[in-house]
Amino acid sequence: MRKSLIVCLLSLFCSVAIAANKHYVVVVSLDGIRWDYAQFYPTPFFHSMAKMGVEAIMRPSFPSKTFPNHYTLATGLYPDHHGIVANSFLDRVRHRHYSIGNSVTRNDTSYYKGEPIWNTYQRQGGKSACVYWVGSDIPINGSHPDSYLSYEEAPLLTFSQRVDRVIDLLSKPESERPHLVMAYFEEPDHSGHGYGPQGRQTANAVALMDSLMNELYNRIQKLPIAADVDFIVTGDHGMASVEPFRTVSIKAYLKKSWINRTDGDVPTLIYANPGCTDSIVSALKGVPHIQAWKKNEIPAYLHYGSNPNIGDVVVLPDIGWLFTDGAVGQHGTHGFDPTFNDMQVMFRAIGPDFKTGYTKQEPFRNVDIYSLLAHLLNVKPAPNDGDITEVEDLLNPSK
Ligand code: AMP
Ligand code: ZN
Ligand code: ZN
Numbered sequence: 461m462r463k464s465l466i467v468c469l470l471s472l473f474c475s476v477a478i479a480a481n482k483h484y485v486v487v488v489s490l491d492g493i494r495w496d497y498a499q500f501y502p503t504p505f506f507h508s509m510a511k512m513g514v515e516a517i518m519r520p521s522f523p524s525k526t527f528p529n530h531y532t533l534a535t536g537l538y539p540d541h542h543g544i545v546a547n548s549f550l551d552r553v554r555h556r557h558y559s560i561g562n563s564v565t566r567n568d569t570s571y572y573k574g575e576p577i578w579n580t581y582q583r584q585g586g587k588s589a590c591v592y593w594v595g596s597d598i599p600i601n602g603s604h605p606d607s608y609l610s611y612e613e614a615p616l617l618t619f620s621q622r623v624d625r626v627i628d629l630l631s632k633p634e635s636e637r638p639h640l641v642m643a644y645f646e647e648p649d650h651s652g653h654g655y656g657p658q659g660r661q662t663a664n665a666v667a668l669m670d671s672l673m674n675e676l677y678n679r680i681q682k683l684p685i686a687a688d689v690d691f692i693v694t695g696d697h698g699m700a701s702v703e704p705f706r707t708v709s710i711k712a713y714l715k716k717s718w719i720n721r722t723d724g725d726v727p728t729l730i731y732a733n734p735g736c737t738d739s740i741v742s743a744l745k746g747v748p749h750i751q752a753w754k755k756n757e758i759p760a761y762l763h764y765g766s767n768p769n770i771g772d773v774v775v776l777p778d779i780g781w782l783f784t785d786g787a788v789g790q791h792g793t794h795g796f797d798p799t800f801n802d803m804q805v806m807f808r809a810i811g812p813d814f815k816t817g818y819t820k821q822e823p824f825r826n827v828d829i830y831s832l833l834a835h836l837l838n839v840k841p842a843p844n845d846g847d848i849t850e851v852e853d854l855l856n857p858s859k
Contacts, residue, residue, distance in 0.1 A: 483812060484689045485836045486626060486680065487642045489533065489593065490669050491526060492649030492794065493695035494657060495804035495823075501666040505674035506808055509693065513810030514854045516820035520697040520798045520805055521827060522762040523727050526649070527560050529696035529826060530594035534642075535574035536830025536844030538763040540770070543573040548723050549769045550731050557721075558769070563612060567598050575842035577833045578605040581640050584839040589629045589638035591622050596642070606638055619645055619668075623676045630683055637685075640837055645669060652699035656791030657802070662699075677810070690811030690836055694829070697794045700802040704788040706781045708750050713743050722771075725784040726795035729771030737772045744773070749781040761799070763845070813855055824850050 495517045498506040509515070521532045521539055525547045528539035539545050548559040551571075558565040565571070576595055578588035582603060589607035590596030597610045607629060609617065617625060622643055629641050651665035673693050680689050710722065718736035723729040732740055737754060744752035752775045758765040764774070775783045779800050782788060796803050804823060813836055827846040834841035835848050835855075 482688055483836060484630065484637075484639050484685055485641070485692070485811075485833060486630070486676075486689060487640075487692045487694070487833065488673065488676070489530060489642070489644045490648065490673075490693065490695045490806075491644070491646050492652045492697060492699050493666070493669070493693075493806045494648075494652070494698035494802065495806045496801075497648065497657075497662075497666045498670075498806060501663045501670075503666060503670040505670045505677065506693070506806065509673075509677075509691075509808035509810050510819065511817055513691075513808060513814045513816065514818045514820065516807040516854065517823040518694055518805040518807040518829075519823045519825050520803055521825070522764045522798050523724075524697035524794045524796060524798050524803045526696050527594055530644070531572065531574075531576075532826055533694075533696070533829045534576035534578070534593065534595055536577075536827050536841065536846040537574040538827060538845050540764045540767045541574065541845060543571050543767065543769070545764075545767050545770050546724060546727075546729060549729055550721060550723065550771070552731075552768055569598055569600055569602075572598060572600045574844065576600055577830055577837075578640060578642070579603055580834060580842050581837050581839055582606065586640060586837060586839065587636070587638040588640040589642070591625050591641070591643035592616070593642040593644050605640075605642075619647075619672055623672060623679070626676060627679050627683070630680065630685065630689070640833070645672075649696075649699070652792040652794075653790045654792075656701045657699040658701065659791060662792070688812060690809065690813050692807075692809040694807045695805045696826075697798075698801075698803040698805060699792045699794055700779050700796060700800070702780055702782055702788060702790060702793050706749070707788060708747060708777065708781060708783050710783060710785050713747060714740055715743075724795065725782040725786070726777050726793060728775040728777075728783045730773040730775065732772040740773045744775065749778045750783055751776045762797070809854065815854060815856055818854065820854060 520529050527544045527547050531544045535542050560566050581588050588605040590605045596605050596608045648665040651662040655661040718739050720731040720733050755765045755770050777783050779796050828850045830844050831846040831848040832851045
């Protein structure tokens with residue numbers, strides 16, 4: 461009698477779980493899609509996404525760089541807490557240098573703390589797939605998404621092939637079909653660096669990504685599951701113009717003997733030689749176009765400074781400036797204060813869970829995306845820095 465009750469309850473639970481799992485979530489990251497590109501470049505699809513769904517401005521985390529922010533989107537943790545504190549940094553424990561371009565350190569799972577959403581979802585019975593999302597080809601906590609591609613296997617899929625891949629994943633038989641698909645595209649970041657946010661080539665790249673997203677959306681609409689797909693297009697950070705003459709020289713202010721190493725030109729992490737931190741900070745005090753803090757004195761709103769691998773001193777240039785002695789070979793970059801206008805990120809979403817024609821008034825933090833995805837997928841989020849109530853207004857009240 462008791463056994464049959466348990467069986468009955470179990471089957472009821474399973475049917476509820478399947479019903480709750482009805483929706484699919486497709487998240488696309490367009491690297492460097494500044495929040496206002498859609499206002500000044502031809503982007504008919506991004507406009508129709510706003511009309512058919514929701515539009516918002518998303519605030520990146522500090523530093524507004526690619527790896528820290530993609531991994532924040534995946535985990536809901538600030539870079540200070542998830543460990544990818546920059547695209548390159550010094551690992552003080554192992555006395556080696558982490559860099560996204562160095563295969564050994566990039567693939568070392570011990571750097572990647574927290575739980576990416578694909579692991580959260582799989583741990584709770586769901587299927588997930590990534591097309592090059594940062595961290596997805598690294599076995600974090602021992603697991604990958606059910607489907608993923610290595611970013612180190614050349615040649616990378618073309619943008620059109622990535623769209624095909626998303627459609628193929630969503631066309632799989634139901635038992636194999638992922639409910640979470642996350643895809644990454646390098647544009648418009650690449651053009652933004654090369655030609656600046658106002659460059660004609662950047663305009664073309666934004667227009668291209670708009671039409672590619674339109675194609676992806678139209679192809680999703682032809683699938684039998686179309687009505688059940690939530691489609692999100694966003695990115696990791698914005699883009700600001702930089703010029704060769706807007707630099708602050710490191711060697712003009714700092715003695716070589718004070719420094720073990722420096723990483724980056726915006727922000728710059730300075731690893732001091734023993735006893736030299738104070739000399740560095742006082743030498744940089746009052747220098748125009750930069751701010752410099754000891755790591756434990758970084759303003760609280762940047763949520764940065766507790767991780768041991770952050771430099772002893774962090775230097776943050778004003779928007780458009782770089783702290784470097786190197787040649788400036790680019791016209792745009794990012795990494796600046798995440799509250800600055802040029803660093804904000806476009807966010808658009810359409811689908812059954814999102815309101816129609818809704819514009820969020822205040823920017824929201826990208827740490828909230830993990831909670832949003834967990835909510836859409838109906839799973840319990842792992843501990844994180846985000847808060848679903850910050851983005852609940854985007855959702856249909858019925859959900
Ligand atoms: P940045 O603009 O310097 O913050 O970094 C952007 C670069 O990160 C892009 O040009 C990509 O080539 C690179 N990138 C993106 N995803 C990955 C990945 N999963 N592994 C290694 N590099 C990546
Ligand atoms: Zn990026
Ligand atoms: Zn970039």
